[in-house]
Amino acid sequence: MKIAGLLRLTFIAAIAAVVGGNAFAAETNVAVAANFTDAAKEIAAAFKAETGHQAVLSFGSSGQLYTQITQDAPFQIMLSADDGRPKKLVDDGLAVADSRFTYAIGKLVLWSKTKDYVNGEETLKAGAFAKLAIANPTAAPYGAAAVETLKALKLYEVVQPKIVQGNNIAQTFQFVDTGNAELGFVALSQLAGEPAGSRWVVPQTLYAPIRQDAVLLKKGVGNEAAAAFLAFLKGPEARAIIEKFGYGIDGGRS
Amino acid sequence: MNGLPPDIWQPVRLTIELAAITTIVLLVVGTPIAWWLARSKAWWKEAAAALIAMPLVLPPTVLGFYLLLMLGPNGPGGLIAGLWGARTLAFTFEGLVVGSVFYSMPFVVQPIRNAFAAIGDRPLEVAATLRASPRRAFWTVAVPMARPGFLTGAVLGFAHTVGEFGVVLMIGGNIPGETKVLSVAIYDYVETSQWREANILAAGMVVFAFAVILSMTLIEKRVARTGA
Numbered sequence: 001m002k003i004a005g006l007l008r009l010t011f012i013a014a015i016a017a018v019v020g021g022n023a024f025a026a027e028t029n030v031a032v033a034a035n036f037t038d039a040a041k042e043i044a045a046a047f048k049a050e051t052g053h054q055a056v057l058s059f060g061s062s063g064q065l066y067t068q069i070t071q072d073a074p075f076q077i078m079l080s081a082d083d084g085r086p087k088k089l090v091d092d093g094l095a096v097a098d099s100r101f102t103y104a105i106g107k108l109v110l111w112s113k114t115k116d117y118v119n120g121e122e123t124l125k126a127g128a129f130a131k132l133a134i135a136n137p138t139a140a141p142y143g144a145a146a147v148e149t150l151k152a153l154k155l156y157e158v159v160q161p162k163i164v165q166g167n168n169i170a171q172t173f174q175f176v177d178t179g180n181a182e183l184g185f186v187a188l189s190q191l192a193g194e195p196a197g198s199r200w201v202v203p204q205t206l207y208a209p210i211r212q213d214a215v216l217l218k219k220g221v222g223n224e225a226a227a228a229f230l231a232f233l234k235g236p237e238a239r240a241i242i243e244k245f246g247y248g249i250d251g252g253r254s
Numbered sequence: 255m256n257g258l259p260p261d262i263w264q265p266v267r268l269t270i271e272l273a274a275i276t277t278i279v280l281l282v283v284g285t286p287i288a289w290w291l292a293r294s295k296a297w298w299k300e301a302a303a304a305l306i307a308m309p310l311v312l313p314p315t316v317l318g319f320y321l322l323l324m325l326g327p328n329g330p331g332g333l334i335a336g337l338w339g340a341r342t343l344a345f346t347f348e349g350l351v352v353g354s355v356f357y358s359m360p361f362v363v364q365p366i367r368n369a370f371a372a373i374g375d376r377p378l379e380v381a382a383t384l385r386a387s388p389r390r391a392f393w394t395v396a397v398p399m400a401r402p403g404f405l406t407g408a409v410l411g412f413a414h415t416v417g418e419f420g421v422v423l424m425i426g427g428n429i430p431g432e433t434k435v436l437s438v439a440i441y442d443y444v445e446t447s448q449w450r451e452a453n454i455l456a457a458g459m460v461v462f463a464f465a466v467i468l469s470m471t472l473i474e475k476r477v478a479r480t481g482a
Binding site: 067164167 | 323340345429442
């Protein structure tokens with residue numbers, strides 16, 4: 001009897017702590033394109049330190065996140081890897097039109113774990129590899145950019161039988177990281193903590209800029225933390241983190 | 255909206271191929287294992303059985319993760335792939351067969367083991383008194399008597415391989431005609447908002463699953479009636 005009473009008290013206290021915590025700091029659910037994973041984590045931490053609000057991050061390919069949002073997923077913000085899907089969400093009536101802005105401009109890299117392996121487009125032309133990893137081009141903008149690059153180099157037909165597709169850019173990275181594919185097209189941001197191997201930053205002339213747009217979803221309207229997060233994302237502190245991870249910033253400074 | 259993508263049936267064919275080959279491999283590999291599990295008196299027998307049954311409990315991601323490392327250039331899979339000049343077994347049809355064999359093994363071994371165990375010692379002793387060698391007794395007595403177990407194991411092994419998703423997603427690389435099986439194709443269609451195509455394949459899977467389970471039940475009923 002005594003123990004049961006004690007347990008009940010603890011339970012009530014725990015509930016009070018949770019509810020009480022929420023009264024001061026709000027929470028917002030953010031859908032994040034996989035290429036922005038590391039940067040988003042750092043930004044969320046800085047965001048929490050500054051505002052006390054919690055940004056709960058979910059990662060996936062932009063296509064996957066888009067589909068989930070159209071099916072009523074509980075996200076309040078989307079950080080896409082393209083500008084097409086946020087625009088479509090606005091058209092679908094699922095996002096707030098004037099909240100859309102480009103938070104980062106992505107850069108595509110050809111990367112290998114092996115030193116001196118990647119040597120510019122020559123490596124692709126020589127074709128001395130068995131597997132080239134790219135992200136699924138229909139779901140992931142970095143995959144589409146990879147295909148665009150290969151087509152611009154007139155190598156797509158030749159290389160196609162060697163292509164393996166990651167479900168999103170994170171899986172593509174992991175295919176190369178485990179050595180299962182000798183090389184792959186990944187996001188420059190993913191190589192931030194990865195000095196080893198060899199890389200070729202694909203010239204911007206070979207693919208259309210990857211404009212990564214953020215948008216406030218209808219579910220986030222009126223959420224204090226969601227509004228604060230978007231404001232924070234535009235601020236100097238977040239921008240510094242974004243640039244540190246190798247992204248360009250809108251405004252032509254890259 | 256008219257006209258389906260021409261490659262929509264490719265995953266279906268590939269899936270059937272994968273499931274058929276996996277089932278055959280499992281019948282060949284699983285039968286001696288099941289026999290041993292049913293007949294052996296070794297104290298560590300149940301530990302071995304538990305090892306084989308583990309994919310029932312483990313998330314496919316665990317299997318997928320270890321397979322990715324094992325099949326890769328730094329694992330035994332890379333060594334084997336080296337025999338024909340490749341670097342890795344991941345992203346290949348063969349790699350999927352290896353993964354599926356592990357993943358579906360309990361579904362084949364368990365029913366066969368049960369069927370062998372149900373025979374008991376007596377028929378085999380009788381065969382021995384009729385001067386049948388153990389090998390002959392196995393083929394002419396044990397295997398025919400365990401037929402329902404083989405049938406159940408084969409159907410379950412096939413069906414479970416068709417239903418595989420997580421492992422293939424992690425080691426497949428989504429290559430059309432090589433590793434893009436049905437479940438992955440459906441996921442792909444859903445992810446890229448091609449819902450009509452997703453619907454066609456998904457509805458087909460629903461019908462397939464229903465047919466498998468129904469026919470399993472009917473087989474079992476018939477076996478129970480004839481006492482085979």
